[in-house]
Amino acid sequence: MRDTLNQVPQLSGYNLFLTDRTLVEAVNREGASWALEQVSELGQILGTEEAQTWAVEANENVPALHTHDRNGNRRDEVLFHPSWHSLMKTSIGHRLHSLPWIEKKKGSHVARAALMMITAQNEAGHTCPVSMTFSGLAPLRVEPDLAREWEPRVLSSAYDPRFMPVHEKRGALLGMGMTEKQGGSDVRANTTRAERIGNSREYLITGHKWFCSAPMCDAFLILAQTEKGLSCFLLPRWTPSGDKNKFFIQRLKDKMGNRSNASSEMEFQGAWAHLVGQEGRGVSTIIEMVNYTRLDCGVASAGLMRQALVQALHHCSHRQAFGKLLIDHLLMRNVLADLALESEAATLLVMRLASAFDARESDEHEKAFCRIATAFSKYWLCKRTPVHVGEALECLGGNGYVEDSGMPRLYREAPLYGIWEGSGNVICLDILRALTREPATVDAVLHELRSALGKDSRLDTYLTQTESELTGCLKQGLKNGGGEAEIQARRLAEQLAIALQGSLMLRYSHPDVADAFVASRTTGDHGQTFGTLPANVKFTSILDPVAAPFRPAAG
Numbered sequence: 217m218r219d220t221l222n223q224v225p226q227l228s229g230y231n232l233f234l235t236d237r238t239l240v241e242a243v244n245r246e247g248a249s250w251a252l253e254q255v256s257e258l259g260q261i262l263g264t265e266e267a268q269t270w271a272v273e274a275n276e277n278v279p280a281l282h283t284h285d286r287n288g289n290r291r292d293e294v295l296f297h298p299s300w301h302s303l304m305k306t307s308i309g310h311r312l313h314s315l316p317w318i319e320k321k322k323g324s325h326v327a328r329a330a331l332m333m334i335t336a337q338n339e340a341g342h343t344c345p346v347s348m349t350f351s352g353l354a355p356l357r358v359e360p361d362l363a364r365e366w367e368p369r370v371l372s373s374a375y376d377p378r379f380m381p382v383h384e385k386r387g388a389l390l391g392m393g394m395t396e397k398q399g400g401s402d403v404r405a406n407t408t409r410a411e412r413i414g415n416s417r418e419y420l421i422t423g424h425k426w427f428c429s430a431p432m433c434d435a436f437l438i439l440a441q442t443e444k445g446l447s448c449f450l451l452p453r454w455t456p457s458g459d460k461n462k463f464f465i466q467r468l469k470d471k472m473g474n475r476s477n478a479s480s481e482m483e484f485q486g487a488w489a490h491l492v493g494q495e496g497r498g499v500s501t502i503i504e505m506v507n508y509t510r511l512d513c514g515v516a517s518a519g520l521m522r523q524a525l526v527q528a529l530h531h532c533s534h535r536q537a538f539g540k541l542l543i544d545h546l547l548m549r550n551v552l553a554d555l556a557l558e559s560e561a562a563t564l565l566v567m568r569l570a571s572a573f574d575a576r577e578s579d580e581h582e583k584a585f586c587r588i589a590t591a592f593s594k595y596w597l598c599k600r601t602p603v604h605v606g607e608a609l610e611c612l613g614g615n616g617y618v619e620d621s622g623m624p625r626l627y628r629e630a631p632l633y634g635i636w637e638g639s640g641n642v643i644c645l646d647i648l649r650a651l652t653r654e655p656a657t658v659d660a661v662l663h664e665l666r667s668a669l670g671k672d673s674r675l676d677t678y679l680t681q682t683e684s685e686l687t688g689c690l691k692q693g694l695k696n697g698g699g700e701a702e703i704q705a706r707r708l709a710e711q712l713a714i715a716l717q718g719s720l721m722l723r724y725s726h727p728d729v730a731d732a733f734v735a736s737r738t739t740g741d742h743g744q745t746f747g748t749l750p751a752n753v754k755f756t757s758i759l760d761p762v763a764a765p766f767r768p769a770a771g
C-alpha cells in the first residue's frame with residue numbers, strides 16, 4: 217500500500233466558539249461577557265471527536281416509532297440512538313432551552329444565541345425540541361396555573377427522556393402542532409376540533425397534525441377550533457390523572473435531512489388538553505412561541521454557514537493542487553473571502569437581533585425593531601444558507617460530496633429553516649403586515665438604518681433606495697389592497713436585511729471586510745455566485761484572520 221498523500225485531516229479538538237472572532241466580539245459587545253466561560257466550555261465540548269461522533273451516529277441511526285407494545289396496546293413511543301440522548305443532555309445541561317428565562321441579565325438572549333449558533337454547527341437536528349421547549353414557555357406563562365405546574369420541569373437542566381407521566385420526571389420538553397394535512401401556512405384552515413368539558417378550561421381534542429416534530433415531547437402547544445375560532449391548547453402526553461393521552465403517532469416522516477430528529481403525523485381522538493390564552497385567539501397566543509423559533513431559524517442558519525465556512529477554510533488550508541495550497545490560489549481566495557463575508561454578516565445580524573430580544577421588555581423601539589427584524593432576518597438568512605453551504609461543499613471537491621466530510625449533512629439541513637416557522641413567501645407577507653398594521657415597526661427599522669448614514673457613500677445610496685422601496689411598497693400596499701406591494705415583498709425583505717448587514721459591518725467589522733461587503737452587496741459590483749468579489753478588495757485582510765485557526769500548525 218502506498219502512503220496516503222495530500223488528504224486533509226479531520227478537523228477536531230478545536231473550540232467552536234473561541235475560533236470565531238466575530239462571535240466572541242459580538243457576545244462581548246452585546247452585553248453577554250458574563251457568559252463567555254459557559255459558551256467557551258460548550259464550544260470546546262462540541263469540537264471534540266466524541267461530540268462529532270454523537271452527531272454522525274444520531275443521524276445514521278434514525279429514530280424508530282413503536283406504535284404498539286408486545287400485547288398490542290398502543291404505546292406511541294419513539295426510540296432514539298444513545299448519541300441523540302448525549303446531544304440532548306449536553307444542550308439541556310448548558311441551558312440552551314432556558315438561559316434567558318433563568319438568568320434575567322442583560323445579554324441573556326445574546327448568550328443563548330451564541331450557544332445555539334455553535335450547537336447547530338455540530339448537530340442541528342436535536343436543536344428542534346430544544347428550541348421549541350425554550351419558546352414554548354412564552355405562551356405557557358399566559359396561563360398561571362399551567363406555568364406553575366410545568367415551568368420547574370421545563371426550566372430544569374436535567375434532561376429526562378423517560379417515558380412516564382411528567383409529574384414523576386425531573387425535566388420536560390415542549391413541542392408544537394400547527395400544521396395539518398390541508399394546510400400549514402394557512403392555519404385558519406385547521407379542522408381539528410376542541411370540545412369543552414363542562415365550564416372548565418379543559419377540552420377534548422379530535423383531529424390530526426400532519427407535521428409534529430419531536431413527538432416524544434412531554435406536551436405540545438397545538439391549535440384547534442372551538443365555537444369561538446382557532447384556539448391554543450397545551451396537550452400533554454399523559455393526562456393529569458396519569459393515563460396515556462389519546463393521541464396516536466401514525467408514522468414518522470422520511471425526511472431529506474434533519475434525520476436525527478423525529479417528525480411525525482399524529483391523530484387525536486378525544487385527547488385531553490388545557491386552553492392557553494383567550495378562546496378564539498389561538499394564533500396571537502402561539503405567535504410568541506413562533507417569534508422565538510424564528511429567531512432560532514436565523515441563528516441556526518448563521519451556524520450552518522459558519523460551519524460550512526470553517527470546513528472549507530480547513531480543507532483549503534491543508535490541500536494542495538497545482539503545486540500550492542488551495543487557499544493560496546487567487547480564484548479560490550475570492551470564493552473563500554466571499555463565503556467569509558456572508559458568514560460574518562449573518563453572525564452580526566443574528567447577534568444584533570438577539571440583543572433586541574434582550575432589550576424589548578423595557579424598550580418600545582427595540583420591541584418594534586425586534587418584530588420586523590426577526591421576519592426579514594429569518595427570510596434572508598434562510599435563503600442564503602443553502603447557496604452558501606453548497607458553495608463551501610464544492611471547496612472540498614469530491615470529498616465534500618461524501619458523507620465522511622460532514623458536508624452532505626449540513627447541505628441537507630440547510631433548506632429546512634426556510635420552510636418551517638413560515639416559508640419564505642409567508643414571512644414576506646408577514647413583513648408587509650407588520651409594516652402596514654404596526655407603524656412603529658416602520659419607524660424602528662428606518663431609525664436603525666438611518667443611524668448608519670454618513671459612514672460610506674455607497675451604503676448611503678443603498679439605504680436611500682431601501683427607504684424609498686419601503687415607503688413605495690407601503691403606499692402601493694395601502695392603495696391597492698396589497699397587490700403591488702405583495703409582488704415586491706421579497707425584494708423589500710432582501711434589501712432591508714442587506715442594508716442592516718451593511719450598517720453592522722461598517723460599525724463592527726474590520727474596515728477592509730466592511731468595504732468588501734458594501735462594495736459587493738450594495739453596488740451591484742458582484743456576480744450571481746460566490747467568488748465574484750471585485751478584484752480590488754483586500755483578500756488578505758478578509759481571509760488571514762478567519763483562516764488562521766485552521767492553518768496547519770507550524771513545523
Ligand SMILES: Cc1cc2nc3c(=O)[nH]c(=O)nc-3n(C[C@H](O)[C@H](O)[C@H](O)COP(=O)(O)OP(=O)(O)OC[C@H]3O[C@@H](n4cnc5c(N)ncnc54)[C@H](O)[C@@H]3O)c2cc1C
Pocket residue numbers: 392393394395398399400401402427428429430471474479632635636637638639640641642645
Ligand atoms: C422537518 C420539518 C419539521 C416540521 N415540524 C413542524 C412542527 O413541529 N410543527 C408544525 O406545526 N409544523 C411543522 N412543520 C411544518 C412546517 O411548518 C410547514 O411545512 C410550513 O409551515 C409550510 O406549510 P405547508 O407545508 O402546509 O405548505 P403550504 O402552506 O401549502 O405552502 C406551500 C408553499 O406556498 C407558499 N405560500 C403559502 N401561502 C402563500 C401565499 N399567501 N402567497 C404566496 N405563497 C404562499 C409557502 O411559502 C410555501 O412555499 C415541519 C416541517 C418540516 C419540513
